[in-house]
Amino acid sequence: MKRYSCDVLVIGGGLAGCWASIRAQQLGANVILVDKGKVGYSGCSTFAAGDILWWTPKDDLYSWLNNYARWGGYLLDPEWFKRLCYDIYERVLEMSEWGAPFERDSRGNLVRKPGRGHNAAVVFPGFELMKFMRRKIEQAGTNILDRIMVTELLVEDGRVLGAAGFNVRNGEFYLIEAKAVVLSTGGCSWKGNYFGQDMVCGEGYALAYRNGAKLMNMEYSNCYNSTYRYFDIYGLSRFQRLGGKFTNALGERFMSKYDPELGDGAFLHTIAIAMAKEVMEGRGPIYFDLTEMSEEDRSLSRKLLPMLFEMFDQAGVDPFKERLEWIPGFQGSIGTGSGLMLTDEFCSTNIKGLYAAGDAACEGLVIGGINGPGAINLSWAIVTGYRSGEGGARLAKSIEFKKPEDALINDCQKSTFRFLLKDGEISPQEVYYQLQESVIGWDKSIIRHRDRLNESLNRIKIVEEELIPKIRASDFHQLMRCHEVEATLITTEMVLRSALLREESRAAHFREDYPKTDNLNWLKWIVVEKNKDGMKFETIDIPKKNYEKYGIKLPL
Ligand SMILES: Cc1cc2nc3c(=O)[nH]c(=O)nc-3n(C[C@H](O)[C@H](O)[C@H](O)COP(=O)(O)OP(=O)(O)OC[C@H]3O[C@@H](n4cnc5c(N)ncnc54)[C@H](O)[C@@H]3O)c2cc1C
Incomplete structure (x- = not known):
């Protein structure tokens, strides 16, 4: 058995986990970061198309909040939305100072590009950002344990004491004791037919649930992205807003029928329903047409998504010259509103010492019931990563180590x-x-x-x-x-x-x-937790007071 101890254990090394590690380390905590893959090369963050929603103080917080609240069916929490905006402004500047590979204009200013539901994402090549984050963590001296799958949380008397798992290459058992644990294990992809997500299978949800944590809005784990019929395309959010158009077999543009406001720039759930209905009513197949994208945006796309364009080149397909046959691609809970319920602004869960960040945490607090809001997912990963790292580090300073009982360790090993x-x-x-x-x-x-x-x-x-x-x-x-x-x-x-x-x-x-x-009965969140008979569900009202506070009118 390999045995370690630390102040803050971070499980899952995507963008959320990297930020949790960095923040905890900045506050003087001794941090271990584990991933069942290799940090910097694993997680949806690595495969991201490269959009981070970046609110700046020049943007109108109220109109952003009002729009996302309406688009998300009034399931978000305005207080969390404001936190997200204020925090991401600071974090992007911080990353930019570190030298993150963000796109800049000729004067060195960060470039913002449009995407689904916004005009304001900083852009970068996804693969490069995560390698950059790994280097940053290594420089800070964080102990990174690659290829360790966490299979058990050590929880005694309602407090988390660490985690256990095994090395996926040689089977060695690992025990990591910690004063605080951040779950940043991503979402659940069901290994669906979409790119860059097979590694996330809901382990964070299950680990937390089995130990008594509450999860929220799980019905929103039903995201369908959409993609080229013959291989996966990522970057759709940006493509949609840079001239991309959906058409049916009759050559008709149909999206404004399903979303008169956003049209071809609609959220993923609207695109999925529109595609399904068009096909069911006999107007399939569906196509995505990029032939009218500007020269400037074509070369930016090639720069930001080199792997995708290599695939196009190899297949002899030019997406700027011919329309592409388009199909839905299942993405599960990646970038949706479901996940672990957060009980405070430091991303605590209802288990003492357990924090959640990124796709593992309930992103519905900032997007409500939207599936596939362009670029916010990575902002959420950064902001909740930072906050959970801070929460964990602060807690670690204030409590003593508690050793798990031998019986608990033996049970974990057996399991x-x-x-x-x-x-x-x-x-x-x-x-x-x-x-x-x-x-x-x-x-x-x-x-x-x-x-x-x-x-x-x-x-x-x-x-x-x-x-x-x-x-x-x-x-x-x-x-x-x-x-x-x-x-x-x-x-x-x-x-x-x-x-x-x-x-x-x-x-x-x-x-x-x-x-x-049904606004009368369902302006509510669904919360699930484990009890002795299995899953127990309850509903709780959305925070109506916070809507009042920010002057957002509820549809009642
Ligand atoms: C192809 C693609 C493109 C995308 N593009 C964008 C975009 O441009 N902008 C945007 O905002 N969003 C985008 N998204 C969504 C976004 O990537 C995710 O929402 C975000 O990366 C989640 O970050 P995370 O750190 O929470 O999780 P992840 O990056 O998924 O990382 C989770 C990590 O946890 C590890 N892990 C899981 N279980 C265990 C375990 N039991 N033990 C140890 N380790 C474990 C995994 O190996 C993984 O490395 C995209 C998603 C995909 C799939």
């Missing part, structure tokens, strides 16, 4: 390796496929219905009762896959049951059997 020890018959991949079948598909996530949600719940019951007991791990890589399956199973149940509970349609949650928005 970590349990899939290796028994003779199973089924590979984790086969089981994962069943989970994908429960949520992926226009009729499961884009247009929901009680009967289909119940069908999916029945399917995952079989997974839980009949398949999970039979999965086997023939090596440590497969062991990682087994833990991923288990985490995605828990996430799937939360999502389906929350979606069943919300008997209305609001923003990205569309119920065929309840097509109207």
Whole structure:
């Protein structure tokens, strides 16, 4: 066994985890950052198209807040939205001073480009930013443990004492004791058919849930991105606002029918519904047309997305000369409003010492029910990373270490390796496929219905009762896959049951059997936690006082 101890343990080294580590270290904490992949090369952050929403004091906070509140179905918390804007202004300047690879104009000023719902994202090549962040963390002296999958949180008497896991290459057991733990494990992608997200399977949600944490807005984990039919395209948010147009088989532009305000620049959930309806009504396939993009934006796109254009070149496709056949690509909870419930401005959860950041934390606090708001996801990762790192470091200064009991450590070790020890018959991949079948598909996530949600719940019951007991791990890589399956199973149940509970349609949650928005009964968040009988759900009112405070009129 390898045993470590630190003040703040950060689990997951995407942009949120990197920022949590940096901030905790800045405040003098001794930090360990673990990732089941390699920090700087893993996580959706690494594959991001390179847009960070950057509010500046010259922008009108009220109009931003008003728009996002309306677009997100009034599920955001205005107080958190303001925090996001003020903080991201500072953080982007800080990153810029460090030399982050942001695009600048000829006078050296940061360039802001439009995207879904905004005109204000700083832009950069995604891969370069995360390598840059890794170097920054290494320079600060943070202990980075790559390729360690965390499988258990050590929680005693409602307080987190660290985490346990294993090295995915050699199977060595790791125990890391900590005074505070930040969960920045990303979202849950269900390994859907979209690029750069297979590594995030809801492990953070499951780790926290199993130990009593509350999660919120899980019904909004149903994001469909959209992409080229033959390989994945990222950067759609920017493309949409730089001249990109959606057309159907008849050559008609159809987006303004579904979103008269944003048209071709609509959010992902509107695009998904529009595509599904156009195809169902016989006007498919759908195309995305970039032929009218300006020369300047074409060369910027090539610069920011070199890998994508290499693929186009290799395939002999010129997206600026021909329209591209376009299909939906499932993205699950990446960049959506679901995740761990935050109980204060330092991203605490309801478990003492446990913090959440990035896609693991409930981004609905700033986007409500929007799926795929361009560029805010990375701002959220930065801001919550920073705040959770600060929360963890402050707590660490104020409390003593508490050693976990040996019995707890033994239980964690047994649980970590349990899939290796028994003779199973089924590979984790086969089981994962069943989970994908429960949520992926226009009729499961884009247009929901009680009967289909119940069908999916029945399917995952079989997974839980009949398949999970039979999965086997023939090596440590497969062991990682087994833990991923288990985490995605828990996430799937939360999502389906929350979606069943919300008997209305609001923003990205569309119920065929309840097509109207019900403001009288559903200006509410759905919260889930574990109790002795399984999942317990409750609803809580959105913070109406904060809407009043910022002069935002609720649709009542
Ligand atoms: C292709 C693509 C393009 C995108 N482009 C943009 C964009 O331009 N702008 C924008 O705002 N948003 C974008 N998004 C969304 C954005 O990338 C994510 O919302 C954001 O990166 C989340 O950051 P994070 O740090 O929370 O998680 P991630 O970057 O996903 O990192 C999570 C990390 O946790 C690790 N991990 C998970 N489980 C465990 C475990 N059990 N043990 C140890 N480690 C674990 C993973 O290996 C991973 O490295 C894009 C998403 C995709 C997929």
